[in-house]
Amino acid sequence: MKESCGIFGIYSPDDEVARTIFFALFALQHRGQESSGIASTNGKKIYIHTGMGLVPQVFDERSLQSLPGHIGIGHNRYSTTGASRKENAQPVVVGNISLGHNGNIINASTLREELKQRGHDFSTSTDSEVIAALVSSSKGATLAEKIGNAMGRLKGAYSLVILTPDCLIGVRDPLGVRPLCLGKVDHGFVIASESCALDHIGASFWREVDPGEIVMINENGLNSFRPLELKREAICVFEYIYFARPDSVIGGRLLYDVRERMGRRLTHEYPVKADMVIGIPDSATVAGVGYSEESGIPLSLGLVKNRYVGRTFIEPDQRIRDLGVKLKFNPLPHLLRGKKVVVVDDSIVRGTTTPHVVSLLRQAGAKEIHLRISSPPIRYPCFFGVDMATQWELIASQKEVADICSLVGADSLGYLSLPGLIESVGLPSSDLCLACLTGEYPIPVQLPLHKLALSS
Numbered sequence: 001m002k003e004s005c006g007i008f009g010i011y012s013p014d015d016e017v018a019r020t021i022f023f024a025l026f027a028l029q030h031r032g033q034e035s036s037g038i039a040s041t042n043g044k045k046i047y048i049h050t051g052m053g054l055v056p057q058v059f060d061e062r063s064l065q066s067l068p069g070h071i072g073i074g075h076n077r078y079s080t081t082g083a084s085r086k087e088n089a090q091p092v093v094v095g096n097i098s099l100g101h102n103g104n105i106i107n108a109s110t111l112r113e114e115l116k117q118r119g120h121d122f123s124t125s126t127d128s129e130v131i132a133a134l135v136s137s138s139k140g141a142t143l144a145e146k147i148g149n150a151m152g153r154l155k156g157a158y159s160l161v162i163l164t165p166d167c168l169i170g171v172r173d174p175l176g177v178r179p180l181c182l183g184k185v186d187h188g189f190v191i192a193s194e195s196c197a198l199d200h201i202g203a204s205f206w207r208e209v210d211p212g213e214i215v216m217i218n219e220n221g222l223n224s225f226r227p228l229e230l231k232r233e234a235i236c237v238f239e240y241i242y243f244a245r246p247d248s249v250i251g252g253r254l255l256y257d258v259r260e261r262m263g264r265r266l267t268h269e270y271p272v273k274a275d276m277v278i279g280i281p282d283s284a285t286v287a288g289v290g291y292s293e294e295s296g297i298p299l300s301l302g303l304v305k306n307r308y309v310g311r312t313f314i315e316p317d318q319r320i321r322d323l324g325v326k327l328k329f330n331p332l333p334h335l336l337r338g339k340k341v342v343v344v345d346d347s348i349v350r351g352t353t354t355p356h357v358v359s360l361l362r363q364a365g366a367k368e369i370h371l372r373i374s375s376p377p378i379r380y381p382c383f384f385g386v387d388m389a390t391q392w393e394l395i396a397s398q399k400e401v402a403d404i405c406s407l408v409g410a411d412s413l414g415y416l417s418l419p420g421l422i423e424s425v426g427l428p429s430s431d432l433c434l435a436c437l438t439g440e441y442p443i444p445v446q447l448p449l450h451k452l453a454l455s456s
């Protein structure tokens with residue numbers, strides 16, 4: 001399961017900001033590893049540098065020096081719409097605005113056709129260029145009005161950073177599906193997908209950008225606009241379960257605390273007698289801590305993760321590919337041999353990785369493996385910026401829990417219940433997007449034919 005993107009923006013009149021953006025993108029690397037980019041301005045012109053790969057693969061001293069100015073935006077991409085290639089790296093530039101986007105626009109193809117007919121010549125296949133072109137061509141006496149009118153046409157999830165030669169803008173869609181927060185630096189402001197990026201650059205967390213809000217930062221300070229009438233919120237619950245870092249705050253909740261509660265709750269929903277608890281690193285580590293603390297079963301680091309297996313351009317050869325997840329995880333036999341192990345993971349999507357992990361632990365000598373998942377079964381696809389799988393590929397849409405348990409080779413399997421999840425997050429279910437768990441989408445979506453067949 002892959003998140004779509006991480007975005008960042010800074011307005012700091014006394015500084016050259018490219019280096020700060022680099023380090024903020026570094027902190028947001030978990031949200032996208034395919035490509036990265038920075039756009040900056042010195043008030044006259046927009047400069048841009050983008051490339052494929054991780055942040056330190058895309059930028060060096062020379063490229064950062066080619067990005068002058070006191071206002072800038074940055075973007076880490078994982079592609080959900082548009083292929084993974086350099087032309088689709090963001091930020092995109094349309095006219096005198098540059099834009100970085102996290103999310104997915106579900107009516108992008110209709111808008112693209114409409115904009116093409118109005119003469120826009122697209123240079124990428126991304127929905128982010130559709131947003132930028134829509135903003136540029138929307139009616140309005142001010143940029144805020146243009147953005148507000150564009151928001152009235154966009155359907156889906158979008159957190160945006162927008163750069164003009166004299167202004168930094170942050171936008172969050174009316175449902176607030178993807179996170180976006182505001183921070184302060186000495187004489188300016190920053191905008192980031194997650195608050196963890198603020199900590200790494202010495203900015204202080206101020207507040208979250210509200211669903212449906214536009215924040216505009218320029219020489220007059222920060223102004224807020226709320227152009228749309230809001231119906232409901234729908235923060236992606238998987239930000240709490242998996243995507244965002246545990247040191248980030250979303251919806252006023254520190255994610256570490258939320259994940260710890262998920263683990264604690266799992267202990268009560270699926271108790272088991274065991275010798276150790278392992279949280280699959282890194283995303284389920286905290287839920288593992290919660291399970292261990294509540295059950296009294298000691299936490300173990302019996303599975304070590306190679307943290308530097310990110311996206312590389314070197315494909316493993318067949319021999320290495322046959323080793324499966326061994327590139328990523330290494331079990332410690334002297335800890336595992338003869339032990340009954342509770343393994344806490346955050347999700348099972350296709351069910352292709354979990355059997356490898358279970359088998360690694362068995363090969364290392366584990367006697368029993370009890371799998372506990374800190375999310376309910378994922379049965380429906382996501383249309384809001386998360387690349388999960390088609391519905392046919394989602395194992396829980398095809399199989400019962402007992403069948404999944406035997407398929408992955410575990411001795412027992414328990415998923416966190418939906419009420420358990422909602423209670424752990426601590427927000428009303430009406431403020432959350434739970435669509436991939438319940439099939440109830442916060443806005444109407446065009447479901448694939450096989451979903452219709454399953455529902456009928």
Ligand code: SF4
Pocket residue numbers: 177235236237238239381382383384385386433434435436437
């Ligand atoms: S469908 Fe699932 S992954 Fe997608 S936004 Fe909603 S909760 Fe998040």
